[in-house]
Amino acid sequence: MPGSRDDTLFGRIADGLAQAIRSGALTSGERLPSVRELARRHGVSLSTAVQALRTLEDARLVQARPRSGYFVAPRPRALPRPAESSPPRESLLVERSTLAQFVLAKEADPAVTSFGLAYPGADLFDHTLLRKAVMRAAQRQGASLLHGAPGIGVEPLRRAIARHLLRLGSTVAPEGIVITHGTLEAVTLALRAVTQPGDVVAVESPSYAGLLHILEQLGLRALEIPTCPSEGLSLSALELALRTQPVKALLCVPTLSNPTGACMAQTRRQRLVRLLSTHGVPLVEDVVWNDLTETDAQRRTVHSHDAGGGTLLCGSFTKTLAPGLRLGFVATGRWHARIQGMKLATSGGQTAVMEYALADLLAQRGLEAHYRRLRQRIGARMDETRELIARHFPAGTRVTDPAGGYLLWLELPGQVDTLALLRHSLAEGICFAPGAMFSASDRFDHCLRLAVGANWDTRRRAALARIGALATRMGSG
Amino acid sequence: MPGSRDDTLFGRIADGLAQAIRSGALTSGERLPSVRELARRHGVSLSTAVQALRTLEDARLVQARPRSGYFVAPRPRALPRPAESSPPRESLLVERSTLAQFVLAKEADPAVTSFGLAYPGADLFDHTLLRKAVMRAAQRQGASLLHGAPGIGVEPLRRAIARHLLRLGSTVAPEGIVITHGTLEAVTLALRAVTQPGDVVAVESPSYAGLLHILEQLGLRALEIPTCPSEGLSLSALELALRTQPVKALLCVPTLSNPTGACMAQTRRQRLVRLLSTHGVPLVEDVVWNDLTETDAQRRTVHSHDAGGGTLLCGSFTKTLAPGLRLGFVATGRWHARIQGMKLATSGGQTAVMEYALADLLAQRGLEAHYRRLRQRIGARMDETRELIARHFPAGTRVTDPAGGYLLWLELPGQVDTLALLRHSLAEGICFAPGAMFSASDRFDHCLRLAVGANWDTRRRAALARIGALATRMGSG
Numbered sequence: 001m002p003g004s005r006d007d008t009l010f011g012r013i014a015d016g017l018a019q020a021i022r023s024g025a026l027t028s029g030e031r032l033p034s035v036r037e038l039a040r041r042h043g044v045s046l047s048t049a050v051q052a053l054r055t056l057e058d059a060r061l062v063q064a065r066p067r068s069g070y071f072v073a074p075r076p077r078a079l080p081r082p083a084e085s086s087p088p089r090e091s092l093l094v095e096r097s098t099l100a101q102f103v104l105a106k107e108a109d110p111a112v113t114s115f116g117l118a119y120p121g122a123d124l125f126d127h128t129l130l131r132k133a134v135m136r137a138a139q140r141q142g143a144s145l146l147h148g149a150p151g152i153g154v155e156p157l158r159r160a161i162a163r164h165l166l167r168l169g170s171t172v173a174p175e176g177i178v179i180t181h182g183t184l185e186a187v188t189l190a191l192r193a194v195t196q197p198g199d200v201v202a203v204e205s206p207s208y209a210g211l212l213h214i215l216e217q218l219g220l221r222a223l224e225i226p227t228c229p230s231e232g233l234s235l236s237a238l239e240l241a242l243r244t245q246p247v248k249a250l251l252c253v254p255t256l257s258n259p260t261g262a263c264m265a266q267t268r269r270q271r272l273v274r275l276l277s278t279h280g281v282p283l284v285e286d287v288v289w290n291d292l293t294e295t296d297a298q299r300r301t302v303h304s305h306d307a308g309g310g311t312l313l314c315g316s317f318t319k320t321l322a323p324g325l326r327l328g329f330v331a332t333g334r335w336h337a338r339i340q341g342m343k344l345a346t347s348g349g350q351t352a353v354m355e356y357a358l359a360d361l362l363a364q365r366g367l368e369a370h371y372r373r374l375r376q377r378i379g380a381r382m383d384e385t386r387e388l389i390a391r392h393f394p395a396g397t398r399v400t401d402p403a404g405g406y407l408l409w410l411e412l413p414g415q416v417d418t419l420a421l422l423r424h425s426l427a428e429g430i431c432f433a434p435g436a437m438f439s440a441s442d443r444f445d446h447c448l449r450l451a452v453g454a455n456w457d458t459r460r461r462a463a464l465a466r467i468g469a470l471a472t473r474m475g476s477g
Numbered sequence: 478m479p480g481s482r483d484d485t486l487f488g489r490i491a492d493g494l495a496q497a498i499r500s501g502a503l504t505s506g507e508r509l510p511s512v513r514e515l516a517r518r519h520g521v522s523l524s525t526a527v528q529a530l531r532t533l534e535d536a537r538l539v540q541a542r543p544r545s546g547y548f549v550a551p552r553p554r555a556l557p558r559p560a561e562s563s564p565p566r567e568s569l570l571v572e573r574s575t576l577a578q579f580v581l582a583k584e585a586d587p588a589v590t591s592f593g594l595a596y597p598g599a600d601l602f603d604h605t606l607l608r609k610a611v612m613r614a615a616q617r618q619g620a621s622l623l624h625g626a627p628g629i630g631v632e633p634l635r636r637a638i639a640r641h642l643l644r645l646g647s648t649v650a651p652e653g654i655v656i657t658h659g660t661l662e663a664v665t666l667a668l669r670a671v672t673q674p675g676d677v678v679a680v681e682s683p684s685y686a687g688l689l690h691i692l693e694q695l696g697l698r699a700l701e702i703p704t705c706p707s708e709g710l711s712l713s714a715l716e717l718a719l720r721t722q723p724v725k726a727l728l729c730v731p732t733l734s735n736p737t738g739a740c741m742a743q744t745r746r747q748r749l750v751r752l753l754s755t756h757g758v759p760l761v762e763d764v765v766w767n768d769l770t771e772t773d774a775q776r777r778t779v780h781s782h783d784a785g786g787g788t789l790l791c792g793s794f795t796k797t798l799a800p801g802l803r804l805g806f807v808a809t810g811r812w813h814a815r816i817q818g819m820k821l822a823t824s825g826g827q828t829a830v831m832e833y834a835l836a837d838l839l840a841q842r843g844l845e846a847h848y849r850r851l852r853q854r855i856g857a858r859m860d861e862t863r864e865l866i867a868r869h870f871p872a873g874t875r876v877t878d879p880a881g882g883y884l885l886w887l888e889l890p891g892q893v894d895t896l897a898l899l900r901h902s903l904a905e906g907i908c909f910a911p912g913a914m915f916s917a918s919d920r921f922d923h924c925l926r927l928a929v930g931a932n933w934d935t936r937r938r939a940a941l942a943r944i945g946a947l948a949t950r951m952g953s954g
Contacts, residue, residue, distance in 0.1 A: 101818030119625030131619030135612050142608030148596030148800025181824055213822050323625025326828050341578030345690050347658055351803050354828055
């Protein structure tokens with residue numbers, strides 16, 4: 001069980017070793033301490049030590065060799081990473097919907113090979129489980145198909161989500177959860193609860209296009225905070241912003257931020273909570289990616305550190321469990337009445353049968369095994385993508401190396417304009433998300449995001465190489 | 478088939494007779510012309526004449542007596558009707574969400590007997606059909622549960638809705654339809670396509686609270702147009718408004734308007750189209766109630782008269798077919814690209830399995846029979862409610878007599894404050910929708926809407942009588 005003592009222990013041990021490997025202190029091919037040695041050194045049981053090593057194995061950081069022990073796995077070729085961003089200091093009204101809609105329309109064309117949409121491919125899932133859960137729900141809860149009254153979600157699903165949040169370290173009562181139409185509605189409700197049109201909202205830089213779209217729709221101003229592509233939000237920059245600007249909320253994806261994949265360390269999350277609490281600024285925390293990280297420590301929410309109740313948790317299961325279910329949630333905290341009212345008045349609620357189906361899915365054994373398989377298959381895909389980037393993209397291309405998920409953020413050398421690159425790519429039937437989508441400013445016009453979750457095949461590999469070739473040609477032209 | 482020559486003929490004959498009955502030209506117990514006589518008089522076939530009489534029978538306006546022919550049915554007790562409204566002449570920002578959320582929260586309490594929500598009761602449906610359609614869709618289209626990419630709706634559903642709109646006289650291509658999260662999202666997208674925040678939108682007065690809530694959310698100003706509770710929008714008042722104010726769109730429910738149940742005559746719909754076209758003002762037409770009217774003529778959309786393409790059609794099946802499915806649509810006309818883009822960027826689309834299930838339902842034979850049964854059972858409930866109002870509400874209470882649906886709009890005498898009445902009622906566990914919810918002004922503070930679609934039983938009858946008693950006490954206090 002997550003949250004149990006042992007679990008925390010093996011997670012902490014795994015984290016220490018993972019850091020040693022990622023930093024290069026332990027190098028490829030090197031032998032790890034034995035199970036017995038690890039257990040002794042950390043004062044834990046043998047099974048806890050085994051769990052720690054298996055966690056690293058899942059994360060593709062170590063390999064088990066029969067009767068020899070665990071060894072550091074060969075690392076993918078090292079690529080330079082993007083540096084911390086330096087967005088403008090003033091808040092901006094977001095005007096990116098025309099671009100986002102253009103890219104989305106291209107994505108929708110089945111003839112296009114797309115790296116633009118952050119959805120996992122059907123080849124990563126077995127839809128039998130899902131289908132059976134829906135059929136069972138229709139069979140048992142068919143009468144709910146006649147229930148037209150607005151609602152905040154059926155109780156079994158709100159309970160299942162409360163249990164799910166325990167895995168992320170957050171304790172939330174089922175009564176404190178409102179079921180939504182995916183994460184985007186969850187974030188919209190959360191932001192509406194704590195802001196008025198015209199208010200300033202601090203965001204990461206770069207920031208997920210969908211979140212910026214919400215700011216645009218709500219007439220909110222985006223204040224982009226300098227963000228490190230691996231460590232996340234700069235806390236000192238945020239502190240300065242909170243001191244000098246009328247920030248009304250922080251909207252943030254602390255685990256596997258989109259597009260960079262940054263994960264904030266837990267100590268930084270604690271500092272973040274103190275900082276926001278000092279300034280009385282609420283946090284809207286998007287946890288949609290948390291199940292795709294490798295360790296329990298990375299998975300843990302900022303919300304779990306926040307005893308003051310200043311955090312609204314938003315998430316869904318579209319990235320990890322049921323892409324087509326379109327169900328999300330917001331843990332509403334002290335804004336419950338307000339958000340419940342807005343949800344009832346705005347959209348009337350979700351389809352109850354689907355809510356029952358998701359509750360059923362979340363209660364199934366084998367969910368952990370599903371997440372692990374998913375992470376492993378995605379991890380292999382990401383390694384291959386990084387190899388292709390190293391081989392085909394212009395020298396000097398910087399790329400992130402996230403601890404999970406299927407998004408890569410690239411910074412092209414020589415200020416190659418990625419909107420122009422997109423036009424060239426689209427002419428050859430290839431789409432990606434240009435950097436301009438991820439900011440209200442023009443700071444990322446030479447960047448792009450590649451989503452490699454979709455079905456993986458030769459055509460996609462060739463298309464990736466082709467984007468690289470086009471970028472190389474543009475850079476040298 | 479709707480639209481066929483015969484169909485139009487029998488509908489027209491039925492309409493003429495219905496008008497004669499409703500106006501009192503034909504009185505209760507009077508014998509109608511025989512089938513043969515009707516056929517001769519209108520120059521139609523015998524079967525067309527029979528269809529016309531059966532239509533009137535469905536509408537509870539005539540009764541068949543074996544071997545004697547058709548007779549005008551006994552009419553429910555006549556009650557005075559509310560007069561045309563006289564809203565303020567200036568446009569107003571809507572600020573009603575606090576009230577709407579208060580009422581919605583009360584509705585959600587299962588201990589409360591509610592006349593507030595405009596949803597049909599489960600006792601009006603057989604959920605077996607629905608359940609089977611969902612199970613079939615999950616079985617056959619289970620793979621779609623993994624399809625995470627944003628979409629405007631699966632093609633079979635868009636095709637089924639195009640066919641459905643043919644029944645309402647509207648010809649729309651499946652490619653011109655976007656599937657939405659119920660009617661509210663459809664109207665939201667339609668209004669966003671044709672307005673900017675701060676713009677003026679003309680609406681009926683009174684107007685459905687959910688529509689006003691959308692205006693409030695989008696920062697639009699409501700210009701309420703004088704409206705007759707039986708004939709609908711005053712066209713002369715609308716014309717004046719179009720001439721003198723910067724109206725950017727008309728938002729209207731021409732068939733069974735909510736809350737009054739008004740139905741615009743088809744000739745007035747034609748005039749409306751000309752008027753809007755002259756001023757270049759688009760119409761957002763909500764057709765959610767059209768299947769609950771008695772005649773094809775009433776069912777026909779304004780859109781069907783609009784050759785100029787100035788109408789956006791919005792609807793859903795929550796009132797008539799599948800209250801819990803939460804699927805709606807907007808026929809986007811020349812705004813398709815814009816609305817498609819907004820839909821993809823905002824909410825990512827609906828659950829495909831449910832879309833397949835609804836497409837399946839809409840293709841089933843027996844749908845017409847379902848609608849007819851629904852209308853008959855609702856009609857009986859409405860008659861009984863009007864009887865209870867005549868018996869228990871204060872003398873001088875005015876009440877609408879709509880040609881279908883399950884909403885009644887009441888005007889209490891002596892300026893009884895219906896918010897105060899609601900407080901008294903809630904103290905006894907009874908809820909209704911106070912008039913203030915249906916306007917941005919204070920013109921309807923002595924009005925209320927009763928929705929009598931929900932499961933009908935002794936408790937509900939007693940609760941209705943109790944509201945009347947409380948109103949009587951307040952009026953004489």
